[in-house]
Amino acid sequence: MRLHEYEALDIFEQNGIPVPRRGIAGTMHEALHIAGEIGYPVMLKAQVLVGGRGLAGGIRTASTPDELKEVADSLLGSDIKGLPVRKILVCEKAEIAQELYLGITIDGYSGKPVIVVSTEGGVLIEETARTSPEKIAAIHIDPNFGYYPYLARSLLRMLGLKQQLITAWSDVIGQLYNIALRYESLIAEINPLVVLPNGGLLAVDAVLEVDDSALSRIRFTLPDRVDRIENPLERRGRAIGVTYVDLDGDIGIISSGAGLGMASMDIIGEKMKPANFLETGGGITADLLYRCMDLIMMKQGLRAIFINVYGGINPIHEGAKGVIRYIQEHNVKIPIVAKALGNRQEETWEIFRSGGVHVVTEAATEKAIDKLYELVGPA
């Protein structure tokens, strides 16, 4: 779960990281009030959970109340990369002597936390990594050993910094590492970490993504995860316990397993357009597939449904019953093709067929999708 910038900034501040004076506004009047308290000029930042917000016009400056009114009005209620701007963060505009980068993530390959720093923060950080690797330094932390300030100091020394900056920056690294540990974050990032003219540091942006699997054991007060999803279909998917991604095609997909779902999408994508990605995980029941049918049918203009499931951990015969019940109760007319293999496959095929589902019994998903294409043709 990725936190909003304003939520992450609060957590950063509670843990001793210097952050700008700021307030969160849902209306132009609130923004005006906050800016009045902070003093102009201020930054206005759209609170949307998507990268590249700045380049999409989501980060703006206001130097006067009139300017603020105009900018706040244009931001609030607008869309940034398809996401509605419900709140804007109003914060002091820092004087920038230098922009640094600080990120902490889990390196999947080594299975260890890694701290990444650069003396050239900002939106082009990944380009810097490619073109000027000497401006980047990274260190893996042995989880059994833990983090200690001297590790940060030696990391920063690689960049050839002055001791004053090393001292201040290693404090921030320690604080961010504690946050990453406590909030079980997959990514904790400050970009840019600003060096002020007086030599002090200021985290003018904050990224914090918490491990979904750890949410139940982390103590913090935030709105429920389901409420944070903007797309109503994706929110519904989360509520029933499946992964649903809304796409702009017209072929609905239900798959057990993310890999199989992706492959299905890839194959469908060759000639048709998927309406969604839906992955059930290992918890298939009749009820769950009934709800999955209900969910994918919410999508307007659906031309057909492709079901691709394996009976490994999942009782696919139970799942088939739920699909059939849905079809019968809602009188579904669009073609449905199912590939269902594994434990109890014959039983499953019979159930599907009893409800008018086209069953393909070969292993290759391509053949099932050929069948589907045969039934519906190109869009």
Place this chain on the structure above:
Amino acid sequence: MRLHEYEALDIFEQNGIPVPRRGIAGTMHEALHIAGEIGYPVMLKAQVLVGGRGLAGGIRTASTPDELKEVADSLLGSDIKGLPVRKILVCEKAEIAQELYLGITIDGYSGKPVIVVSTEGGVLIEETARTSPEKIAAIHIDPNFGYYPYLARSLLRMLGLKQQLITAWSDVIGQLYNIALRYESLIAEINPLVVLPNGGLLAVDAVLEVDDSALSRIRFTLPDRVDRIENPLERRGRAIGVTYVDLDGDIGIISSGAGLGMASMDIIGEKMKPANFLETGGGITADLLYRCMDLIMMKQGLRAIFINVYGGINPIHEGAKGVIRYIQEHNVKIPIVAKALGNRQEETWEIFRSGGVHVVTEAATEKAIDKLYELVGPA
């Protein structure tokens, strides 16, 4: 710093360990009120920081309000092993099916935390350890690896317990281990940990001693450490930054170093009686020794003072100046013998002598104490 039982029980409860219903009373009326809420019979437990409280009459039962009045009256304001009873803990009297023991400490020799359990808790636990070692089990925890519940389960299995008790007990062990870690405790102990007739567990006693050196980095709200010391001279010692232990003799001691202080006490103890133990640590200044003189002079009936200091990390010539200033300002008449060796010893001797202090320049403390005995004779 050792916490009071009622303070430790609160911490235990906050961390999920089952503890009795209870309240803390400073007056008989408060005790009566708490017992009324809990229901009779209740236990009344004197809150004094000393072991063997039960055998000394500090733990009593009251079955009726009249009995409670009597017991509370006799406890409050009395002394247990020389310590005044200011507060009593009033708590429900548990039905006891079995008494267990659970203790977590740091094993000094291996330098690791150790968890100790026994199926025979209670006051005789150390005797049990000697006579029935099969009823005791202990496990060291690798600090880099950490504590995990399976370690507790395997520990408890050594005692041949039923799975139900293993499950409940290993929960309590995990909770107590977390407390020990978070509060940096040198000892965390529940004795007895009571098995109730329904199979549940209840911590009817709580010992928690926090590492003094870690106090500044532990987040909890407790009265200042200095206020917890009952003896006014020992409290004063803590306030000025030295270790002072009040004894019942009449020869005052100032030493730099605990070992030297103990040896001085041992040697004095052969023919005379020490009035105190005072250890300055490595922070001697003129002011500090001035205050130390002031502190040991508070003791009634002091016959002489023995100063035993080394100039290693300590500037003993500075210390000597403080002693002399005190002698002169307060017109001290009792004999003072000083042994002061190490860096700047000659300078120190001169200063001491200028104030009438008898200086012994040989290394053996015995010779200096012979000199003292020569001056004051037996008590």
Place this chain on the structure above:
Amino acid sequence: MSILINDSTRVIVQGITGRIGSAQTHWMLEYGTKVVGGVTPGKGGSSVEGVPVFDSVNEAVKETGANASVFFVPAAFVLDAFLETIDAGVKLIVIVPEHIPVKDVVKMRSYAIEKGVFALGPTTPGILAPGKGKMGIMPASMFAPGRVGIISRSGTLSYEFAGILSENHVGQSTVVGMGADPVVLRNLADILELFEEDEGTDAVIVVGEVGGEQEEKAAGFISRRMKKPVAAYIAGKHSPQGKRMGHAGAIVRGTSGTVQGKHEALRAAGAEVLESPIHVAQWAKKYNLK
């Protein structure tokens, strides 16, 4: 021959008394796997599908001589049970459950490697050696004995590839699910190494997916060390771009984990890239695989 499991593999099932644990024990036994015991603390003394249940792994290992374990333990308890299993001396562990916190997996991985334990998962379907046995949830009907190794990040796609091969009369030596989590207990290259050394395996199929750098790192291993033919399929070509959450990962990896990037790395290493799963049949034919 096969990798990881063979005739001397004696398996315990952790969480055997749960709904999934007991059902999968049934399937594993039916497939001929030597499931010799189960563990559920508090359920010791009972039995599931005729298999004795113990309170602790230690006891189970001592009583049954087990040397391998498969997990159907709830996610919150996996870390604890995993460490217990390693301390009990088990050398092969399959972690089927999903949704295990990454912090726990990091700890598990470091301890397993330190102790020389080969562990797979989390979120893995496990291992299946056709005709010999299986640890995990792979559905038996998809597999046939033969000489092709399959290693897959995705569970269901491992069935798919085995199924396509089986339909084309190409059998498998061993099918291994490495787990779908961002951190897994063993990396792709570790498993490729076992296949390269296995006399019963003639060629290997790698089934990867978008994201991470397992395939890029494996490409390095393939180019340096592998003599056997390798085919690779990477799922996710038409997946919408994941919402990017930070730069640190990409900076450290020096790769953005795209399907295209993985294709390039694998091709450069001499592996054959399959654009669609069904192409595996032609590839098998080309190398005359059985």
Place this chain on the structure above:
Amino acid sequence: MSILINDSTRVIVQGITGRIGSAQTHWMLEYGTKVVGGVTPGKGGSSVEGVPVFDSVNEAVKETGANASVFFVPAAFVLDAFLETIDAGVKLIVIVPEHIPVKDVVKMRSYAIEKGVFALGPTTPGILAPGKGKMGIMPASMFAPGRVGIISRSGTLSYEFAGILSENHVGQSTVVGMGADPVVLRNLADILELFEEDEGTDAVIVVGEVGGEQEEKAAGFISRRMKKPVAAYIAGKHSPQGKRMGHAGAIVRGTSGTVQGKHEALRAAGAEVLESPIHVAQWAKKYNLK
């Protein structure tokens, strides 16, 4: 000969710019110790008593060839600096400061042992090899060169015993303070072993105190491994009983740490128990020690 320090010991002083660090650097240099550098982050480039100061231990070691370090770092920073020092390759570390949290010492001890570093303290006066050098705070005037080793839990009592010996024309090979904390970085027996193996040492004095089990464990080592004469003094015979805080320690140790218990263990191991420090003179005479 001596243990731990000798002519090739090159010392850095951590926390050299502090009041105590600079004063003790003066005394160490005056005693002839090869103090080759100091470390205080942020003070790199300056100098103290003619000794160059560096920002990091790594730099100090690289520039000066130091192989040993003595700490005058504030307690709160000791753990971090200690780990840094080990990572920089220093193999002998003396931790003078007191009041270091036990939790930190536990970590330090485990890392030092893992990395094969010999560390002493915390709350130690350090090491002094008469005529060769010293790391720490021991006052030079108490010591004389000779062939008796002293190992003490108490700082000041180590000076006392050396002083008594020196007055009686008995010199010391090395005097070692093991530290007065409940957990120390090296146990008594580890240091006894060095003395037993040292050709320059003919006999050893152990100065212990009430509490803990260092002396009891050392007794085991003395009886099993030591051929050289050992005398032991245990301070605290007349100390008031410490307020007992729990049973766990005593149960684990199986000893209550009394002076009497330590005396018995040491006598049984063949060590001579000194009832009072001054008796060390007669003991030295008995063995004709120099």
